Amino acid sequence: MADERLTFKQMCERFDVTPRTLRYYEYIELLQPAREGRSRFYSPRECARMKLILRGRKFGFSLEGIRQWLLIYEKEGTEAQKRAWVIASERQLKELAEQRAQVDEAMAELQRLHDDTVEELENLSTYSDSRLA
16 A cells, blocks of 8 residues: 555545545545546555544544644644644543533433333323223
């Protein structure tokens, strides 16, 4: 894979992204494919960047945050990028924990409302059945 270059279509297929998404990542300078005429070719470097972009999105990072993080590598190297990653990931872990707590709270409230409504319906049904007898 060291010298393998992917076409636009191959890149979309390999990473299961739409052409629109891939073009947008280029537009905001997350990816910089080589251009030959109207064709675009993605190097192993671009593939590695795409993996990082998709992983960052999976973890809830903004595209701008991902872009800034990738720029750190280009300007300051691996160690600076790793240090930035630790800080950003700690922040994101806290954010995800807060989101989890909010989802747990919403689910608990929804379950209570569901259970109360089921109980009310059962009581109405029992009441209606007793009136008919």
